[in-house]
Amino acid sequence: MPKDYARTDRVAEQIQRELAELVRLEVKDPRVRMVTLTGVEVTRDYGHAKVFYTTLEGASDKVQQGLERAAGFLRSQLAHAMKLRITPQLHFVYDASVERGIHLSQLIEQAVASDHPSPKN
Numbered sequence: 752m753p754k755d756y757a758r759t760d761r762v763a764e765q766i767q768r769e770l771a772e773l774v775r776l777e778v779k780d781p782r783v784r785m786v787t788l789t790g791v792e793v794t795r796d797y798g799h800a801k802v803f804y805t806t807l808e809g810a811s812d813k814v815q816q817g818l819e820r821a822a823g824f825l826r827s828q829l830a831h832a833m834k835l836r837i838t839p840q841l842h843f844v845y846d847a848s849v850e851r852g853i854h855l856s857q858l859i860e861q862a863v864a865s866d867h868p869s870p871k872n
Contacts, residue, residue, distance in 0.1 A: 782817030800839035
């Protein structure tokens with residue numbers, strides 16, 4: 752693997768840690784209160800970053816709007832926290848993998864339960 756690939760991974764992980772703290776402590780928007788950042792993908796030129804998030808309520812336009820509204824503030828705070836030549840533009844994307852995982856677990860549990868009939872009294 753190219754050497755710079757590992758750097759983009761490290762930068763993405765650091766961005767995720769910094770943004771999680773900023774969302775938790777600095778963002779006052781109530782729409783963004785119960786957001787969990789699940790991952791960050793940074794382009795090779797560090798110009799853009801996809802920030803994946805999930806919420807307890809599921810996908811919501813209000814949460815997406817709140818994050819997009821806070822993107823400029825988060826980017827400026829990120830620039831102060833991290834010493835990068837270019838601070839990436841933040842693009843927020845809802846991560847449905849948690850919901851898919853829960854749904855698959857429920858399907859597996861149902862299949863196992865149907866394979867083993869309950870004992871008769």
